[in-house]
Amino acid sequence: MTGTVEALINLMMADQVAIPLLDPILNILYGIPLLGHLLALILWKPLFAALICPGFATLGGLLMLLPWIERKLVARIQWRIGPHEILPQMGGVIQLLADSLRFLFQEVIVHRDAKQPYFLQFPVLSFIPALLPLLFIPAGTIIAIESPYGAQIVLAMVTLFPLFILGLGWASNSRFAYIGTVREAFVYFGYEIALIVSAFAMIVLYGTSDPLAISGMQQVPGIILNPVAALAFFIASAMATSRLPFEIPEADQELAGGPHVEYSGILFGLIYVISYEKVYILSGLMTLLFLGGGSGPEIRVLGDLSGLIWFILKTLLVMIALIALRAIYPRYRLDQALRIGWNPVFTLSTIAVGVSLMEVLLL
Amino acid sequence: MRKVVAPDYTVFEHVKRHVEAVKTAIREAIIPESVTCSYPKERRKMPASFRGYLIFDPDRCISCFGCAFICPANAIRMKEAEDGRYYPTIDYGKCIFCHFCLDSCPEGALKPTKIHDVAYRDLDRMLTLTEEMIEPPEIIREDKRYVEYVIDGRDLHLRRVDGEDELLVDLPPPSKVERIASCIDPESCTGCRICEEVCEHGVIRSSVEEDGVRMVIDSERCTGCGLCVKECSMRVLRLVRR
Amino acid sequence: MGGLLEWKVRAPDKPMKDRLYFDGLKANVIDTGLCSRCLTCACICPVDGIRVVDDKVDFPDREERCRDCGACIRVCPRFDYRPKYGMGDYLEFTAARSKRFSGQDGGMVTEIMISAIEMGMIDRGLFVGRDERWRPQVFHLHDSSQLEVGTLSGTKYTFATVLKELKKAVLLTRNGVGVVGTPCIVSGVRKLQMEFPLFRDRVRLVIGLFCTENFHYDELMSFLEKKGIKPEMLIKTDITKGRFIATMVDGEVKFKVKELEEILPSGCSVCTDFTAVESDVSVGSVGSEPGFSTVVVRGKSAEEVIAYIREKGYAEFGEGDPGQLDFLIDYKVGRFYVKTKDDKD
Amino acid sequence: MNDEKNRNIDILRTGPFSWLKRWSARWSLWPCHFVTSCCGVELAHASGCGYDMERLGTLTMGISRQTNTIIVEGTITRKMARALRIVWEQMPDPKFVNVIGACGQRGGIFWNSYHITHPHTIVPVDFFVPGCPVTPEALIRGVRALQKKIEGEDRDTIRFKKANLQFKERKKNMPPTSPKLLAPTPLIRNDIPGGVGWEDGDELVEMVRSRLKGLTASITVTDERRITIRTREDEIKEIAKRLSEIGFDHVKSVNLVDVPHEKKLILEYVISGYSKSLMPILITLTADIRGKYDLPGLSDIWQSADYTERELQDLFGVRFEGNSWNEIFMLAPDTPQSPLRKSFRLEEEEYILKDGVPLTPHIDPPSDLNAPLPSGVLEEVEEMGEYLVLVGPHHTGSGHMRWIMRLDGDIITEIIPDPGYVHRSMEKIAESRLYIQNIPLFERLCIVDPVNMNLGYVRAIERALKVDVPERAAYIRTMMAELSRIGCFIYDAGIFSLFMGHSTGFMYLWAIREMLLETFLRITGSRCSPSFILPGGVRRDVGDDLLDLIGNLTTAILPRFKKFEDIFVRNPVLLARVKGVGVLSRDEAVRYGIVGPFLRASGVEYDIRKIEPYDAYDSLGWEMITADDGDSLVRFLVRLEEMRESLGIVSQCVDVLKGMRKGDVISEEILGDYQEGSRDIRGSLYRVYGNLVLPRGEWTVLTEAARGTLLFSIMSDGESNVPYRVRVITPSWMNLRGLIEAARGERMADFWAIYGSFGYFPPEADR
Incomplete structure (x- = not known):
């Protein structure tokens, strides 16, 4: 028993998040029983990645912050x-805190026609596709699950999102929700292939789909190596995250919110952030594929955190770019979005594969 | 006559327009041209002509009912005061702030203020009686400065000045020609003395004599309110220049 | 534009000291049965308080509202009653039939009024219309097109509140007002005109109707119902040759006029004026062939109108026979003496 | 009601974490997107960039489920009352209601309307904010008061001080009677010969007469370019047919006038033609209808009459033969039957305060919440394998209306409009008010284009009285009307960009509107309801400092507008969305009776400012803008170009006014005895206008409002000082039909591109 614990602790200690700046303090804290163990557990890289960054805590923090950034930035432009x-x-800055608390304390109405169990489950379950891909995205060197197929897995899981939205739209049993859901499904067909193909282009370019390897390989960021893929990926992620000009399933002025039209209280609060979760994951993926992940001038004293900070900064940049679209564009129509997804974006992503192949062959 | 032709973008123009839109957004994000007035902390400076709450000067009022008669919303109704005269009351639950009343008041007894930002919790409280209209009301003010819109030939600028904006407006009474009531057809007068009854100033007086009624208009004190002219059932009275 | 700041209004003598003028009027005219219900008093009343209550002229809330100006007494034609009778003075006695309007007889009342409006002499005529139940309603006629309503012409045989509307008409008019009425109404208008210049100037044309009597609406209707006449079914009423003829949708009912005497209002029984001698022009059916109206032109204004009608050829003129009227004139005078004799008994 | 009100605040005050609940609720008062009437414009301004309510955490968003506040913006009609209650019920607790605008309190200017209700009898109301419309500051004050209430301090934000009135003498006075004068059994005529010299008129009358040979038709020239054809009810159809053959291709107005003392209804069709020679001519085709309520309808000859006939069916309880619509169109199911007949009377005004009680007619809230669908629609939709979507009245993109959309997949097969949610019964109210009192009333037809609405009504009065406007006043009026036109376009374009999902475009335009409203504010003292134009002139002169300001404004809005163009108008996404969408060909546009810039966008060169110029329009240099495509894009672009022309007109007016000697701004004829009001009406308004009486007849005047032809038709009996009947046909009402037709066959999302391009404003349409 003790042996197992000992072994576990050793395992954890071998793979700790290294922060030279905090070493003295950490060393003292490690000495304290229980607290030290807990700290070790948290600072254990896989767990740190899942719980703190890029995982749960960062996600939560961003969800509190991102809508605020969006509202402030858009307001500024406006x-x-x-x-x-x-x-x-x-x-x-704490505006979202007030909003979310208000949702929390507000009544949750489940209307008579709703498919009750699903209506209640889906908003909560939708955190799964949000959290799972985060396990495969490295923040610098910190990653929860190392896998040679990390990039593909993330892509696969990202495409799970629409399922949950379809689910909650269906459970709402309302006409606007229904139309929104159908639109969501359509848009999904519109961007999915382009998204995957453009990511595939980068995998071809790097010759690996191991996230750590990918970020390690980008002395020159992927966006410069293959800007076409970057553009296609960016547009596809704007579609995937229902940002304007592709905010078609929600389309406030047309469908009054689409799939989430019937949700209230904290359930709506949960749905409200789904799109931001998506933004975070896809921005993370984009950072990984095109902006070199956590690479950047290393700040020695921060150790592993240095890469993490770079990663977060770059992700934030991509997120802001995605968010700022709201202030720039009107909304496309569904058929136009599909045409854009299948025609220019898909073409771009195919060209991107060609570009990658050429580069691989030439270099 | 000019014809508008719908534009048709080439691919190059497409890209250019996208870039322009993005450029505009970026420029505004960096140097925003904000025009926001942070009410309650600051309030817009309203011009002197602003149509807000009204205050009332009973000394000027001649009880001519002009305000009550013209009020399109029937928000102004006259209330009988202790001296038997009628003074206006305003139901702000109906008032549309057209200030027709103010423009109808020949003596300038109704005066404008710049008060307009008010919330009531009770509908019945919105009826403002004469007594309450004399002193300027007290409102919750959180403003520490006021914002003036300055529009020059190029753009709109917000000029912020510290301090509270004065909400009372000093408006001189309107220019007017004095008028008095007089009788144009004494023979058609029935001697009903309704004019005496409606005259709020006791200007028209009657004395019953043996063979009839003597009617007298005290021209010195006649305010020219015109109520007698309006009420005379035989229309024998008229307002004439003094 | 000048005016007086001081003037004097002549007040009539008070019939009852320490009481309102109207009380005096009530005691002397209304309660004595002299009142003809012409409503001249209601016309002049400055507070518009006089109205008909239970078939009697009254001022119910006079204690509060009456201004005690005495105007009602000044204008009441029956207050200082000097009955008129006979044919009176006239300029022309003729019979005519309108080509434009079909009335009960010759349609001449309408014709004269409309012609006066067309001439610009007046801009409105006060007519009596009726509703479905034959309740009289005063109608301000401005234009011949309004006649299409269909209920303006024809005799109603019930008291109407024409004069109550007269002041309104006089104040609204731009040119002048024409009035149609029974002899008592005509007398009332004349009294008004005598007392008040306002009416003198603005009532330009007074058309009198030949009248033997008039009835209270409720009494007449219950009487007719007893005779099997439903007011809704009634098309027109007429008195010819001592018979009351009610034409209905589904037939006619006739009975002797005499029978109506049981509901004869007292104010009519003291009236001796059959031909409205004070009017500008009197019109009636007696004294001319059927289909023609008898027209007795008395005043200058009416003369002008008749001349206009002649000039335009709006009416066909025939011969009138003043002799035919004598019977009814005498009948009315005779009734008065019977009545006064009864009173003495 | 009080229980419901207290329950909501108690949820926050009690239970664990009550401080946290109160804190979060206070800073997160989200009003739902429920626009009930004109005050919604000021709500938009409060959330626009001029005031930005979002600073306080108050974000107008989505629908009832996700929000916690209802801001009732003004009038709640009987029809909207149902929606209000439903929205309130749908909203999760705790929820709050603020009522802004006088209409939602004691009814404001519509206090005796037959179609309004009192919101506080329908939902519990926390705060009432007075104003008409309220200023954004007042609206935010209401939000602040609500925040304070949640915090624990529940009070009025105003306190009056009671002063003592000083009394000199005592005398019991009699109160005066009502100033209104109603003529008894008035003569109502619409074919009084005008006696005007109109050269081409005789020729035209002859031509028409020869065409109508063999039919009963008396043809009267009532005024310049106004002809009345009186006929019999059974021949009206034949006459209509013949007239349509000679080029009278559309109906401008359908009207009914109830004349109960003559036991008749006067039926009127005002028709005109869009061919060059017929353009400014209006023919009133009229017939008296007695003793029946089945009227000959002409909608099969002129489709543009369709909706107006439907409306009259509701208002007068009649049936038009040939009109396919058999049910209620405008009114709520429990509105009084045939309210526009004269036998239906509104509550009378009182001028004396009795017992200190406010005067409010008792209005029962609607007994049920049912808003019926046209019968048979559900079955038909099911049969056809389509589905039905009800958009509005509580919907982010519906406006104050319900659109019953039949969809086949994404394609709109048909839209059935359900108007009347803001039907405030203006025409009825106008019949019971003095002519002058109707000026603020009709201004509220369209609070974003107030000057043109005002001008339309005032010009009808002026046409009747035959008064001329002093030159200076004419220029001021033209200038104000154009500013209002610009303001209206900016508003519509803002809503358009919002409909397209582009909030930045909306905000940019709102900054410009804020500048315009500031200008209105300084000229007239009010942001949205100037009531500035009076018969015979304007209320007061515009000084040189204001002229400078207006001059500056014409150039100052351009740089900001340029940014709007960069980010929205030239945005390729917009182009993709609106180009070729909702196309109406010239023929269709004429057939469906579209008016104004939208008609011009389909290639008809028709602008009343050009063809029948009024005020100063023909002495200024400007061009009419047209286009050929007739799609959503050019409908928008035509108005955009018109805005540039308007700016030109304004700056020309400013120049002329600056160079002009200061002089009278109200005509002498109108002032009569009160010439002292010639430069500023203050002090004499009631005396000059209180007893205004129009000559007998019907006076029909066309005005080019921002969204197109505005028709005012005043029927006067020549003696009363209130109108006998006022007929208003607003551009939005006429455009409704075109909008519906343009949307047919397009995709669902296109509806908003079309709706936005038409600048459709339901309060204007519903009247």
Whole structure:
């Protein structure tokens, strides 16, 4: 028994997140029984990746922050201020906290026609496809599950998202939700292939789909190596995350929110963030594939955290780019989006594969 | 006559327009041209002509009912005061702030203010009685500065000035020609003395004599409110220049 | 545009000291049965308080509202009653039939009024229309097109509140007003005109109707119902040759006029004026061939109108026979003496 | 009601974490997207960039389920009351209601309307914000008050101080009677010869007369370019047919006038033609109908009459033969029957305050929440294998209306409009108010285009009185009307960009609108409801400092507008969305009775400012804008170009006014005895206008409002100081039919591209 624990601890200690800056403090803390063990557990790279970054905690933090960033940024572009008075000193940064607490304390209405169990389950379950891919995305060197097929797995899981949206739209049993769901399904067909093919182009280019390897290989970022793929991937992720101009399933002015039209209270709060979860994952993937993941000038004192910070910064940049689209574009029609998905974007991604092949052959 | 032709973009133009849109957004994100007025902390400076809540000067009022008669929403109704005269009351639950009343008031007894940002919790409280209209009301103010819209030939600028904006407006009484009531057809007068009864100032007086009624209009004190002219069932009265 | 700041209104003598003028009127005219219900008093009343209550003229809330100006007494034609009778003075006695309007007889009341409107002499005529149940309603006629409503012409034999509307008409008019009415109404208008210049100037044409009597609406209707006449089915009523003829959708009912005497209002029984001697022009059916109206032109304004009608050829003129009227004139006068004799008994 | 109100606040005040609940609820008051009436415009301004409610955490969003506040914006009609209750019921607890605008309180200017209700009898209301429309600041004050209430401090934000009135003498006075004068059994005529010299008129009358040979038709020239053809009811159809053959291709208005004392209804069709020679001519085809309520309908000859006939069926309880619509169209199921007949009377005004009680007619809230669908639609839809989507009235993209959409897949097979949610019964109310009192009333037809609405009504009065406007006033009016036109376009374009999902475009335009409203504010004292134009002139002169401001404005909005164009108008996504969508050919546009810039976008050169110029339009240089495509894109672009022309007109007016000597702004004839009001009406408004009486007859005037032809037709009996009947046909009402037809066969999402391109504003249509 003790042996197993000992072995486990050793295993964990061998794969700790190294932070030279905090070493002295950490060393003292390790000495304290229980707390030290707990710390060791948390700082164990796979667990750290799943729980802290890029996993659960970061996701949670971003979900609190991202809508605020979006609202502030869009407000700024729109010549106004955005959330402010709640905490004027910090530009109202806790606005989302108030909103989410309000949702939490609000009544959850399950209307008579809803398919009740599913109606309640799907918003909660939709965290699964959000969290699972995060296990395969490395933040610098920190990754939960190392796999040579990491990139494919992430892609596969990302495409799970629409299923949950279809589920909750179906469970709502409302006309607008239904139309939104159908639109979601259509758009899914529109972007999926392009997304996968453009990612495939990069895998071809790198010759590996191991996330750590991919980020390690990008002395020159992928976006420069294959800008066509980057563009195709970006557009496809805008479609995948239902950002404008492809905010077709939700289409506030047309469908009043589409799949989530019937949700209220905290259930809506959960659905509200799904699209931001998607944004995070796809931005992470984009960072990994095109922006070199956690690579960047290393800050020695931070050790492993250095790569992590670079990764987060780059991801944030991609996310902001995706978010800012809201302020720039109107919305396409469904058929137009599908045409764009199948025609220019798919063509771009195919060309991207060609570009990759050429580069591989030439270099 | 000019014809509009719908544009047709080439691929190159497509890209150019995309870039332009993105460029605009980026430029505005970096140097925003915000026009937001942070009410409650600051309030827009309203011009003196602003049509807000009204205050009332009973000394000027001649009880001519002009405000009540013209009010399109029937928000102004006259209330009988202790002296038997009628003064306006305003139901802000009906008032549409057209200020027709103010423009109808020949004496300038109704005065504008820049008060307009008010919330009531009770509908019945929205009826403002005469007594409450005399002093300017007290409103919750959180503004520490006011914002003035300055529009020059190039753009709109927000000029922020610290301090509270004065909400009362000093409006001089309107220019007017004094008028008095007079009788144009004494023979058709029935001697019913309704004019005496409606005259809020006791200007028209009657004295019953042996063989009839003597009617007198005190021209010095006649305010020219015109109520007698309006009410005379035989239309023998008229307003004339003093 | 000047005006007086001081003026004096002549007040009539008070019939009852320490009481309202209207009380005096009530005691002297209404309660004595002299009142003809012409409603001249209601016309002049400055507070518009006089109205008909239970077939009697009354001012129910006079204690509160009456201004005690005495105008009602000044204008009441029966207050200082000097009965008129006979044919009176006239300029022309003729018979005519309108080519434009079909009335009960010659349609001449309508013709005269419309012609006066067309001439611009007046801009409105006060007519009596009726609703489905034959309740009289005052109608301000401005234009011949309004006649299409169909209920304006024809005799109603019930009291109408024409004069109650007269002041409104006089105040609204731009040119002048024409009035159609029974002899008592004509007398009322004349009294008004005598007392008040407003009416003198603006009532330009007074058309009197030949009248033996008039009935209270409710009494007449219950009487007719006893005779098997339903007001809704009634098309027109007429008195010819001592017979009351009610034409209905499904036939006619006739009975002797005499029978109506049981519901004869007292105000009519003291009236001796059959031909409306004070009017500008009197019109009636007696004194001319069937289908023609008898027209007795008395005033200058009416003369002008008749001349206009002649000029335009709007009416066909025939011969009138003043002699035919004598019977009814005498009948009315005779009734008065019977009545006064009864009173003495 | 009070229980419901307290329950909501109690949820926050009690239980664990109550402070957290209150804190979060306070900073997250999301009003749902439920636009009930004109105050919605100011709600948009409050959330627009000028005030940005989002600063306070108040984000207008989505629908009832996800929000916690209802801001009732003004009038709640009987029809909308149902929606209001449903929305409130759908909203999760705890929820709050603020009512803004006088209409939602004691009814405001519509207090005695037959179609309004009092929101506080339908849902529990937390705060009432007075105004008409309220300013955004007042709206935010309401939100602040609500925040304070959640925090624990529940109070009015105003406190009055009671002063003592000083009394000198005592005398019991009699209150005066109502100022309204109603003529008894008035003469109502619409074919009074105008006695005007109109050269081409005789020729035209002759031509028409020869065409109508053998039919009963009295043809009267009532005014310049106005002809009335009176006929018998059984021949009206034949006459209509013949007239349509000689080029009278559309109906501008259908009207009924109830004349109960003559036991008749006057039926009127105002028709005109879009060929060059017929353009400014209006023919009123009229017949008296007695003793029946089945009227000859002409919608099979002129389709443009269709919806207007349907409306009259509701309002007068009649049936038009040949009209396919058999059920209720505008009104709620429990509205009084045939309210526009004269026998239906509205509550009378009172001028004396009795017992300190506000005057409000008792209005029962609707007994059920049922908003019926046209019968048979459900079955038919099922049979055809289609499905039905009900859009609105509580929907982010519906406006104050319900669209019953029949869809086959993504394709719209048919849209059945369900208007009347903002039907405030203006025409009825106008019949009971003084002429002057109707000025603010009709302004509220369209609060985003108030000056043109005002101008349309005032011009009808002026046409009747035959008064001329002083030159200075004419230029001021033209300038104001064009500013209003710009404001309206900016509004419509903003809503259009919002419909297209582009909130930035909306915000950019709202900044421009904020500038325009500031200008209106400084000129007139009110942001959205100037009531500035009076018969014979304007309320007061516009000073040089204001002229400078307006001059500056014409150039100042351009740079900002350029940014809007860069980000929205020229955005390829927009082009893809609107080009070739909702095409109406010239013929279709004429057939369905479309008006204004939307008609011009289909290639008809028709602008009332050109063909029948009024005020200062013919002395200014500007061009009519047309296009040929007739799709959503050019409908939008035509208006955009028109805005540029309008800017030109405004700056020309400013130049002229600056160079002009200061002078009268109200005509002498109107002022009569009160010439002291010639430069500023203050002090004499009631005395000058209180007793305004129009000559007898019907006066029909066309005005080019921002969205097209605005028709005002005033029927006067010549004696009353209130109109006998006012008929308003607003551009939005006429465009409704075209909108529906344009959307047929397009994709569902295209509906909003079409809707937005038409700038459709339900309050304007519903009247």
